[in-house]
Amino acid sequence: MSETSYAVLGMFDSPDALMQAIPKVRATNLGTVEAYTPYPIHGIEEALGLRRSPLGGMVLVMGILGAITAFGFEYWISAIDYPIITGGKAANSWEAFIPIMFEVTVLFATFTAGLGMLLLLNKLPLFGHPVLSSKSITGITRDRYALALEAESDAFDSAAAARALQEAGAVEVEVLPAPERSPFLTSDFILRTLGGIFAACVVSGLAMFFGTKWFPLLPPMRHIEDQPRLNAQKASAFFKDGHGMQLPVPGTVARGYLPTATGTQEQAASLVNPLPRTKEVFTLGHKVYSNRCEVCHGALANGVGSLTAAYGGKPANLQAQQFRDYPDGEIYWAIVNGKNAMPSHAPYLTDQERWAVVHYVRALQRAQNAKDEDLKVVAP
Ligand code: HEC
Known part of the structure; x- marks a missing residue:
């Protein structure tokens, strides 16, 4: 046939x-x-x-x-x-x-x-x-x-x-x-498919828009919609400038994030670490150091961190004599203000955490340069 x-x-x-x-x-x-x-x-x-x-x-x-x-x-x-x-x-x-x-x-x-x-x-x-x-x-x-x-x-x-x-x-x-x-890949087929998708988007978009506009919330929940409140990015008659969103009053400081008047690094040299050298402070300092400093400065503070190996930056070797001689205040200053390639850590460390990590850096320096006297058992 x-x-x-x-x-x-x-x-x-x-x-x-x-x-x-x-x-x-x-x-x-x-x-x-x-x-x-x-x-x-x-x-x-x-x-x-x-x-x-x-x-x-x-x-x-x-x-x-x-x-x-x-x-x-x-x-x-x-x-x-x-x-x-x-x-x-x-x-x-x-x-x-x-x-x-x-x-x-x-x-x-x-x-x-x-x-x-x-x-x-x-x-x-x-x-x-x-x-x-x-x-x-x-x-x-x-x-x-x-x-x-x-x-x-x-x-x-x-x-x-x-x-x-x-x-x-x-x-x-x-x-x-x-x-x-x-016929599958004809212009007619493609046009109709695209047209169908477009129509579906338009219809569902309109349905969503009017659905939420006309039936926003069922009666018992209406008060959530009706209560007086400020919406982000919306106008408000409450403030003089008519904006719902307001900038914080100048000089506002988040709790625990007091900016420190550190001046220059040299001026900061006179700052004294306000925290006592207790176990709690060192524990906090250790935690901050592992989370925030170790990737760059290394677990021993010798400037060999895992990130250094990956991107080849040059974080300071905090075991160097120069930094062992630094007063606490200058280390604190570097943490707050950052230094060259090192960003400021002020935005996410409370003042207590900043000073605690200074103590911890000191402990790391001392541990790497321990003398015989350091090993003596101190009577309680
Ligand atoms: C993103 C990597 C990075 C992180 C994270 C980092 N540092 Fe640094 N740090 C550097 C680099 C790079 C330098 C060297 C800056 C320079 O002098 O060019 C440096 C320098 C320093 C110095 C010496 C500053 C000076 O006066 O020369 C201190 C002290 C220091 N860091 C402490 C810290 C402490 C404490 C932390 C954790 C809170 C920390 N760093 C986190 C990269 C880092």
Whole structure:
């Protein structure tokens, strides 16, 4: 036959007749055998020799691939490209990688399930199965049972297929022409798709806008909307300038963040550390030092921190004689004002934390240059 056909449908009057015909038609090897029935028929999958869907396997493989991808990515970031110790964990801590591995596993698996089903198994963009446009479809959805021999190649012989179906007991046969594949990358298709997306955005945007405008809050909660209050970025009749948002009164200071009149570094030399050298103060100083200084100046304050290795800056070696001779006030000054490449730490350290870390730097300096007398046990 010259014209291409999608399949030949043979109609049967009872499920038994259909089941008996299946092995006979399959034996002819003329094409793929498919059955269309108004309701599920027990045992028909086995009779047709249908395999289980490959989707589960695809999802498994892609899920594992997702986990490996996430692990590789995290390992590369944390252990190779930017090995910064956080929270005292080793650079390669697989336990900490698990949440992201889990997320990426789910991501890969769900995308595989969705797209694999739609595009690979359900053959999008082919909308509508060709059998749906057959003459027999009204019978198939009611009280008749169809067996189809579907073309596997251009060599499909629809006359032979029709004969085979009749010999197997079909009361009627219908040849289905090959469907026209819906043209996919045409300008018409693309325009309509983009237009559809645009229309959906406009409609949902308007719906959100008017939905929240007209039905903002249900009656019992209205007072939240109605109470007098200042909204960020909104006008307000309460203040003279009409702005809802006001600048803080000049000179306002956040609690605990008193700016210090340090003057120049030389002038700051006379400042005296107001904190006593107690265990609590050193504990606080240690904490601040580990969180704020150690990346650059190193755990021993010798200027070799993990960040130094990564970006090659030159933080001061605080063990140098120059800095051991510094008065407390000059170290304090550097923390508050910053120095050259070192940024000011004033914005996020309270005054107490600044002085505590000065004590701690002193302790580090003394620990690295301990003398015999330092080892003497001091009587309580
Ligand atoms: C971003 C990296 C970085 C951090 C974090 C950092 N520093 Fe520095 N620090 C530097 C660099 C770089 C210098 C050298 C500046 C120069 O003299 O050019 C320096 C210099 C210093 C000096 C010497 C200042 C002087 O007078 O020469 C002191 C003291 C100091 N830092 C203390 C600290 C303390 C205490 C902390 C934590 C609160 C800290 N630094 C955090 C990079 C850093």
